Amino acid sequence: MEIKTTAVAGTLESSDIQIMISKGSNGIEIDLESEVKKAYGDQIEKVITETLKKYGLENAKVKATDKGALDCVIKARTLAVAQRATETQDKPDLEVL
Template identity: 70%
Template structure:
């Protein structure tokens, strides 16, 4: 699926993650800003990539600012941002969960 607009989900509060998705050309590129990136960066990127792939996104630029979010929060924020970027918020992709 093709990204139609730049979209964001999440906050910069503790235990959350803010994810911004925009159109890309070379697969899913993730710029992660996290104080725990050395420990959990690969897992955070995997959850984001898997969620975007499940929604049909193949090319995207992602900016993620993590404040200690659990995997379930990362997935929820990635899904919300993806649906906003695809302009499909009226058609929730429940099967991604």
């Protein structure tokens, strides 16, 4: 699957995560901002990477701003942004979750 446009999903509210995705060429590159990055940064990046790969995206630049989101929220936001970026929001692939 290929990214067609830059997309954003999520908010900057407490217990949420905002994810922006755009075309990339060197695998999945994640720029993560989080107050809990030291404790949970690796897990957040793992959830984003695994969700994108399950969706069929191998190359992407990701900017994520975490405000304490749980894994299920991170997965949902990642799926939403992937669908928007690939312009496939009318064909949800919920098996990714």
